[in-house]
Amino acid sequence: MKRYHLKYFLTLIAVAGLSACTNLEIEETDSFISEGFQGIQEPASALSQLYNQVDGALGDQANTFALNEVTTDEQLVPTRGADWGDNGRWRKLHQHEWGLEETDIITPFDQWNANQLLASQILDDRSNASPDVAAQARFLRAFSMYLVLDLYGQVPYRDVTLSSSEVPTVLTGAAAVDFILSDLDAAIAELPALSAGTGEQNRASKASARYLKAKVLLNRHIFENQLTGGGGTPNAADMQEVVNLVDAIADDGYALQEGYFEIFESSADTETIWFGDAANTGNRIYNGLHYNNIGEGAGGWNGFSTLAEFYDLFEGDPNQNRFESSLFTAQIDGQEERRGGVPSIGVPFTGAPGTSDKNGFELGSDVGVGFLVGQQYGVEGNALQDRQANPLVFSRGFVDGNGQPSLINNSERTGIRVMKYQARFDGAFTGHVIWFRYSDAHLMKAEAILRGASGGDALALVNELRVLRGATLLGSLSEQDLLDERGRELYVEHWRRNDMIRFGQYLRNWEFKGDAEIGNATRNLFPIPLPQLLANPNLQQNPGY
DSSP states (O other), X not given: OHHHHHHHHHHHHHHHHHHHHSOOOOOTTOGGGSOOOOOOSOHHHHHHHHHHHHHHHHHSXXXXXXIIIITTTSOBOOOBTTBTOGGGHHHHHHHTOOOSOOHHHHHHHHHHHHHHHHHHHHHSGGGOOOHHHHHHHHHHHHHHHHHHHHHHSOEEEOOTTSOTTSOOEEEOHHHHHHHHHHHHHHHHHHSOOOOXXXXXXXXXXXXXXXXXXXXXXXHHHHHTTGGGTOOOOOOHHHHHHHHHHHHHHHHTTOOOOSOGGGGGSSSOOSSEEEEESSSOXXXXXXXXXXXXXXXXXXXXXXXXXXXXHHHTTSSSOSSOOBBSSTTSOOBOSSOOGGGEEBOSSOOBOOOOTTOOEETTEETTTXXXXXXXXXXXXXXXXXXXXXXXXXXXXXXXXXXXXTSOBXXXXXXXXXXXXXXXXXXXXXXXXXXXXXEEEHHXXXXXHHHHHHTTOOSSOHHHHHHHHHHHTTOOOOSOOOHHHHHHHHHHHHTTSSOHHHHHHHTTOTTSOOTTOOGGGTTOGGGGXXXXXXXXHHHOTTOOOOTTO
C-alpha cells in the first residue's frame, strides 16, 4: 500500500510546483467542472440499456456466475492440457484461494454498482420517468444492490442529486437491507400484476419483486451479520412474510410445472417469474460440452463440470445416466427426472420450431440434458471420440496423466458435464435464460415454514415438488434435506453459494478445496477491489483480507 501513498504525495508536489509558476485558470469547457448529472432525456431507453446490462452480467459464465457457482461444490473448471489454465483463475475460485486482484471479483463489483447508479439516474426527478419505468428501475436497483450486498457485504450508494465530487456513502448490514426493501416495496406498489405464462416475464412485475423481497428476508439474518462474523437467527416475522409473499406470487398463477427440462425452453410456462431476453443460452450449453459434441465446427468449449459428490445427490446409477432416445422420456438407469440423461441417438428431423437438419436428425439432439456422464454419441448413434481418438467417455473424477486426483493436466474427458438448456433448439443461442423461478419460491416457502412460520407443512411442500420430478418421497425433512433439494432443483441457476452460506455449508470441505481454507470464514465474502478502496475512503476491506 505504501507505493500508492508515495505516488499520491509526489503528484501533490508536482501540482504545487506548477501552481507556483503557471497560471492554472480553469476554462469552463474543462470536463471536470461540468455541471454534473442533470437527468436522463430518454429514461425508457436507459431502462432498456439497464436490462441489457443486467442480462449480460448474469448471462456470462465468468464473473457473477463464477462467484456463485464455481466457488461451490456445483461447478469447477479443470485445466485440460493448455485449455482453461488462465493463470489458475478457475482453480483458485473452486479451491477458495482467491486473492485481491481476481478479475472475477473486480468485474462484478464494478458491474452491479454501475447498474444501481444507472437505476438511480433513471429514478431522479429530473429524468421525469413514467411510473412504470420508475418501478422497474427500483426493482433493478434493488436487485443490483442485493447482489453487491450478498457478494461483498458493502454497498456504495451515490446520491445523484449531489455533486459528482462527493464520495459515495456505503451501506452495510441492516441499513443496506432496509434500503433494498424500501425499493422493493415501492416497486411492488407500482409494477403490473403480470399473470404467469404470458411470455412477457422479461420485464419486472409484482411477482418478481415479491420473489426478490422473499429472498432478502430469507437472508436478512445473514446480511446483518456479514461483517461481524456471526450467522444470526432468522426473524419469525420475516419467515412469515416469506410465506405470504410466495402465496401472493401463486395468486398470479405461478405454479410448479411438470416436465423439468421443458421449463428451460423458450415457450411460456407457469414456472418462469423473470428471464433475460438479452442473455442467450449458449454460455450455459457450450461451456461444458466437448469440442466434438453437436457437430463439425459447432462443438463446445470443454470447460465446466461438476463434482461427483454433487451428482450423487440425485437418485440413479452412480456410473451411468442414459436415455433410450433424446426425447428424454425413457430413463434406463433409475435416475430421477432432474438428473436427465445421455441419449444413444438423435431425434429425427421433422422441421419442429427452433430445430435444424443434420443428416436427417435435429442438430444438437445427440446432446443430453441434466448430467452427462459415460459414453457420448452423435446424432446418428455413432460413439463419439475426443481429439486424440479416445472414446468420448465423461468420467466422474478429475485426474492428471498419472491417474492422481488433480485440477491440472486433465484429459479432455474428465468430469461430469451439466446441461440444463437443450442444445437442439435455435442453435443453442436462444435469448431466454431464467433468473427467477417459481420452484425456488416454493422451496423458499418450505424453508420459512421449517424455520417456524405457519402456512403449510414443509415436508409436504418438498414432496409435492419431488412427485413432479419423479423422485422418491422423503419421510422427514431436515435443513440438510432442504439444502440438498434446493441443489437438485436449482443447480447452475446462480443460487448455490447463497444457499450454502445460509445453511452453514459454504466453509465445509469438498473435493479440491484448499486444506487451509476449510472453515475459513473470511471466504464468506469476497474482498473489496483495491481500486475501489483507494477511490472511496468510506469502504473498508472485508475482515481477513
